[in-house]
Amino acid sequence: MGDRALHVALRLLGRRDHFREELRRKLLSKDLDALEVEAALEWCDARGYLDDERLARRFAARRAEDRGWGPRRIVFELERRGVDRGLAEGAVAAAVEPDLALTTALRRAEVRAPAGWWRLPVRRARMVSSLLARGFEASDAIRAVGELARVRENEHDGCDDEPGDPIDLS
DSSP: OOHHHHHHHHHHHHHSOOOHHHHHHHHHHTTOOHHHHHHHHHHHHHTTSOOHHHHHHHHHHHHHHHHOOOHHHHHHHHHHTTOOHHHHHHHHHHHOOHHHHHHHHHHHHHHHSOTTGGGOHHHHHHHHHHHHHTTOOHHHHHHHHHHHHHHHHHHTGGGOSSOSOSSOOO
């Protein structure tokens, strides 16, 4: 095994964890010999430096909790990084609590929404669209926006001339 491929692999892994395929791509992009790259990957794998399943679960949990990404977007991103679809879906199922991810996504979308957004159909539609772009299913996005709108309407009910849900998206 060539020392250069292993040295570069260890340096990259020292900065952050990598998925096996992601590390392979980086090593090959540095014009390293393909056989040396495979040997370096095997060496790292044998010592537990590469663990796609563990990393995929951690990646899925962090993206859902911190960024409010939905399951579809997380699976897509894991596949883009070289993770097998079955492994990606399993990691998302094991690590992502959909309600927590949806709550985080709604909080982020609501920051950019104008006051009273829940009363305007176009603003509700934008909230749903934002959730779809984050990788949530349409039915979940519509339900979540509707529930949040009902909560917001009840919180501000005393200020309205006509309380209630002006537009029902469900």
